[in-house]
């Protein structure tokens with residue numbers, strides 16, 4: 216499927232808002248699509264955590280690929296919508312959340328071991 220829509224009233228194709236190539240929030244629809252694909256794989260892992268998925272795919276490989284796709288889509292949105300982002304605030308927030316998640320993980324693992 217093309218990201219460029221032909222609305223039929225002009226010979227010039229129109230790029231939908233939020234699509235890659237748009238002037239309005241470029242890449243946001245791709246980020247949404249990639250997040251959906253990642254959620255789909257996580258759902259499959261939740262249902263089949265220790266066994267192959269019935270569709271025969273390697274869920275660890277698919278998880279890695281979809282996480283990479285989401286990371287790329289996030290970076291694309293950052294780059295192409297830079298005026299909407301405060302890079303310092305973004306980095307600070309990312310570090311804050313990562314630190315919190317790692318602390319929660321360590322706390323939970325300590326609790327489980329005791």
Ligand SMILES: [Mg+2]
Nearest residue numbers: 249252281284
């Ligand atoms: Mg993908």
